[in-house]
Amino acid sequence: MKRTLAYLSLLFILGVFLYIANPNYGLVFGPGGKEWLSLRYTDNYYITHGLKEVGGMNIVTDIVFDYRGYDTIGEATVLFTAIAGAVALLRPWRRDES
Structure with missing residues (x-):
């Protein structure tokens, strides 16, 4: 159960990072x-x-x-x-x- 929760939280964090890195929705660097x-x-x-x-x-x-x-x-x-x-x-x- 703990591993499943850890994997889901890592997957969620990765999704947030991918959303932020997308220039259409997240951060724009220039x-x-x-x-x-x-x-x-x-x-x-x-x-x-x-x-x-x-x-x-x-x-x-x-x-x-x-x-x-x-x-x-x-x-x-x-x-x-x-x-x-x-x-x-x-x-x-x-x-x-x-």
């Missing part, structure tokens, strides 16, 4: 429609001018490698440093056999 275009002008600029300025067919690649190139190089450097540090820490220490 404006939509015409307000979105006025506040997110950089997105609209990339979409309309990306093909003419960069010449690529994939807008995501154009943004990452052309518009945000320096930022991407910095992120790649941080990622490489983190991976190198993790490999150095997880590698077993070797002892000299002499």
